[in-house]
Amino acid sequence: METNISEWHNTIGYPQLGRGETYKGYVVQVQGTDDRLPEKWFTYAFDQDDRHTYWIGMADSEEEAKAVLGRLLEHGWICELFKSNEAGHCKDQAMTVRSTWDEGRKKRVRLLLCEEHRNVVRDWERMTIRQYIRTYYGLEQDEPVIGPRL
Secondary structure (H helix, E strand, O other): OOOOOOOEEOOOOOOEEOOHHHOOEEEEEEOOOOOOOOOEEEEEEEEOOOOEEEEEEEEOOHHHHHHHHHHHHHHOOEOOOEEEOOOEEOOOEOOEEEEEEOOOOOOEEEEEEOOOOOOOOOOOEEEEHHHHHHHHOEOOOOOOOOOOOO
């Protein structure tokens, strides 16, 4: 994936994107406690405005983890509303997170929505993206999407 972002550094033991005022986040390798478990790479983004680091994804390799951060920096949060098989998902910038608990209250179900689609699932809780990240310590693009993004 080619992006117009600053270079990666390994200055603190794991790959981080940028330094000082250009710092955007990092990836870190996490090994399972059992040697039979494969390694995973976690991706964290850094918000320069509120100086908050938050989790944005997991991958099987360092390059895939870097690509998660690169995509967020290049495209921002994208609406996850599935429009149709022909149109795929909405391609507008997400502004709102609508969320609720699944029926068994086992996990949070959520959708990133643009301004046009912000009132979909009206009975779900509404937060800004920043509020959601600060409440749940992370946000992953496309986690609950139905169907492929075209």
